[in-house]
Amino acid sequence: MCGNNMSAPLPAIVPAARQATAAVIFLHGLGDSGHGWADGLAGIRIPHVKYICPHAPTMPVTLNMRLPMPSWFDIHDQYHNAKEDEAGIKRASDNIKALIDQEVKNGIPSNRIILGGFSQGGALSLYTALTTQQQLAGVVALSCWLPLRNSFPQASANCANKDMPVFQCHGVADPLVPFAFGSQTAEMMKALMNPANITFKPYPGLDHSSCPEEMMDIKRFIEKQLPPLGNE
Template identity: 85%
Template structure:
């Protein structure tokens, strides 16, 4: 797919049906690509919103016996006390901030950009939103956790997003990222930003995946955080 480990193909994009006045940048999970999520968002698209689903670079992943696969950063283990790839997480976060800057250059202000992701991508979206100086419209965090959580609140002391709205979704039958990781992450987030702005939704019987009911909730959240603006 690509020879250089740090390069990745161009994002999958669902263009706005009319002039884009808002954008959603959504990060896929480990071993995936942006294409499936672009299709999912095409199914719930809102006319003035552009959806950008980047692809992670391919790299060896410790969790999967160092096999190379699309990954935003290395994962050493899935237990709460597992070591974390701090430099990789920070590097990936800087890349996402650059992507946000690119959209700002394209004419969409950062406060009209919503960040989101699934699993590893959701983890990266939360970390990025808490550490960036870019004021965002909010975050959609699906089936995920907060990476480098012990570095907060210090890391977020100067965050521009103390009042951002967060929609966290998690299946209660998730065998990979246990439901308790999601609920504990929501509690941690309430100590870092305005707790009134955090919504945590659980989905009965849902494993490590998304479901139609969840996509409807995501669409409602996007509509609320990124309303149309008159020209």
């Protein structure tokens, strides 16, 4: 599932407490793994929802002196107008679309799946949601940006998610992905999609991390977008 790295471990999974009728696929940030976010999501779990936290493949990252680390795609610089790894971003996005397809084969329709992520993972979740023909239930994008933004709106011409709800969160004190990046991304999302469905929430004092308030806001978003089915 993770490109050419055949040894990448299987995703960290928080199973539903009963039969899973919905799923959240959540992508970690640069240098991390799915395990930490699986633990965090377990703390806000909803009984009928399965949480899937895949691990990025290990690759040399230009931003960090080409040191190998878990990364969804290469990052050249942290500046907003930096060169981007277009081929890597598209390859990673295709891998996430394949993961969504696998959950559909497992019996969970795509419109009962929320895609989300933190930092680089949030960036990939936004790009994937805007370029897929799979209809999703929503996106949770934390402390991130929209990759390959100059390829839009053409890149999203066949997107099935123009009316999809997006919950975007960003720490006002973020030193790694500046708050202005998140704010600009939210405005671009409003231009590309139904602006009424784009929510951008700032968290004063929060740096490049998450906090309990944010996690509870995420839980409320998931509960709203993935309600129990009638027979649950």
